[in-house]
Amino acid sequence: MANLIYSNYTIQIMKKLNINSICSREIRDKKKTIRSHQLPIYPTSSFQFDNVEQGIEIFKGQRNEHLYSRYGNPTVDAVADKLATLETYGLDIEAKAYLTSSGMSAISTVLLALLEKGDKVLAPEDIYGGTTYLLRDVLTDLGIEYLTTDFKNTEQLEALLKADKQIKVLYFETPTNPTLSCVDIGEVTEIAQRFNRKTVFDNTFCTPIIQQPFAFGIDFIVHSTTKYLNGHGTSISGVVIGRDIDFMKEKVFKRIILLGTNGNPFDAWMVNSGIKTLALRMERHSENAQKIAEFLAQHPKVNQVNYPGLTTHSSYDIAKKQMRSYGGMLSFELKGGFEAGLKFMNATQLCTIAPTLGDVDTLLMHPASMSHQGIPQAIREKHGITNGLVRVSVGIEYADDLIEDIGQAMEK
Numbered sequence: 001m002a003n004l005i006y007s008n009y010t011i012q013i014m015k016k017l018n019i020n021s022i023c024s025r026e027i028r029d030k031k032k033t034i035r036s037h038q039l040p041i042y043p044t045s046s047f048q049f050d051n052v053e054q055g056i057e058i059f060k061g062q063r064n065e066h067l068y069s070r071y072g073n074p075t076v077d078a079v080a081d082k083l084a085t086l087e088t089y090g091l092d093i094e095a096k097a098y099l100t101s102s103g104m105s106a107i108s109t110v111l112l113a114l115l116e117k118g119d120k121v122l123a124p125e126d127i128y129g130g131t132t133y134l135l136r137d138v139l140t141d142l143g144i145e146y147l148t149t150d151f152k153n154t155e156q157l158e159a160l161l162k163a164d165k166q167i168k169v170l171y172f173e174t175p176t177n178p179t180l181s182c183v184d185i186g187e188v189t190e191i192a193q194r195f196n197r198k199t200v201f202d203n204t205f206c207t208p209i210i211q212q213p214f215a216f217g218i219d220f221i222v223h224s225t226t227k228y229l230n231g232h233g234t235s236i237s238g239v240v241i242g243r244d245i246d247f248m249k250e251k252v253f254k255r256i257i258l259l260g261t262n263g264n265p266f267d268a269w270m271v272n273s274g275i276k277t278l279a280l281r282m283e284r285h286s287e288n289a290q291k292i293a294e295f296l297a298q299h300p301k302v303n304q305v306n307y308p309g310l311t312t313h314s315s316y317d318i319a320k321k322q323m324r325s326y327g328g329m330l331s332f333e334l335k336g337g338f339e340a341g342l343k344f345m346n347a348t349q350l351c352t353i354a355p356t357l358g359d360v361d362t363l364l365m366h367p368a369s370m371s372h373q374g375i376p377q378a379i380r381e382k383h384g385i386t387n388g389l390v391r392v393s394v395g396i397e398y399a400d401d402l403i404e405d406i407g408q409a410m411e412k
């Protein structure tokens with residue numbers, strides 16, 4: 001359904017602005033119904049009909065109006081449109097977005113729209129754990145085969161696509177979680193397009209402020225908006241954005257309404273509030289992460305620091321090509337291994353131990369014992385997820401306070 005209240009007028013004006021201004025500008029009600037400065041929340045499951053005839057026309061699709069919130073809701077649709085505007089910022093393309101109930105539902109919805117029994121999906125081994133489990137344990141049960149390869153090895157990628165026509169979708173993310181290794185997005189999409197395959201890309205770590213996958217030829221973008229887009233840890237939600245508007249309106253929308261993976265007005269509103277400060281936050285996240293990465297890189301108790309903004313990081317050149325700044329995520333390996341990792345985390349005072357990322361406060365996670373405990377040690381270590389690795393979602397606090405806290409915890 002087209003956005004009935006908030007759409008085109010506002011979006012067209014927004015397109016002329018700098019991305020920072022788009023973030024902070026409130027979405028306006030084009031009908032000027034009650035002139036609310038802030039986007040209202042419409043907490044309603046359905047929309048009433050003035051009479052039976054109107055109801056029948058809306059049901060038949062003869063009138064483009066709201067019907068039932070699983071099919072569309074003014075708050076939800078407005079935020080989806082804003083995210084499509086941000087992901088297409090500065091590009092001469094249009095995109096359609098739908099909010100979903102979580103990042104995982106955005107991923108599963110778009111994959112279920114693109115793949116059917118007998119098809120294959122190809123992804124690197126080092127993607128978000130939940131996505132790996134979805135591909136390995138759920139899609140496989142539906143007859144969709146899951147294959148893995150290293151997307152940095154483009155020769156091998158090309159050979160796989162040449163040899164196997166059943167590979168319909170290439171799914172990836174960069175930088176990866178938690179080792180911040182980067183894949184050249186443009187190289188992958190060039191190969192995918194040559195073999196007429198679709199690409200789905202998770203842009204959660206960067207947001208469109210730092211990296212715009214559509215600029216490098218990606219077909220579908222997903223986000224866990226739970227993370228940086230919300231920024232305050234107050235909602236679970238997701239979004240799927242696609243450049244093929246017809247495919248989005250037919251295939252993706254149909255799955256959203258029939259699987260019930262739609263977003264809801266409260267979470268959409270939380271995400272909208274978060275987006276207003278997104279550009280500012282991403283700038284500070286990146287600045288702080290750079291300072292902390294440099295501090296850790298010279299620390300005697302640290303073996304290795306994974307941050308794409310460090311010139312010594314193996315992905316620095318790729319990151320520089322496709323990221324405007326290097327983001328708020330980093331990880332580092334303590335020389336003392338498992339015990340040292342846990343001891344360090346328990347000794348911090350300003351940082352918080354929590355299994356999420358992208359919030360305004362600094363969060364720590366121990367992948368070997370938490371997010372990746374279900375992945376065999378050999379595979380985990382092959383991707384640098386060692387026992388002493390600590391993941392940091394660097395917040396927007398004063399950098400020196402964070403460095404002092406990390407420094408004191410290291411000495412405990």
Ligand SMILES: Cc1ncc(COP(=O)(O)O)c(C=O)c1O
Pocket residue numbers: 102103104105128130173177202204205223224225226236237238356
């Ligand atoms: C990169 C990435 N993608 C997707 C997800 C899943 O998002 P959600 O928890 O909103 O379903 C996560 C969650 O941590 C994530 O880190």
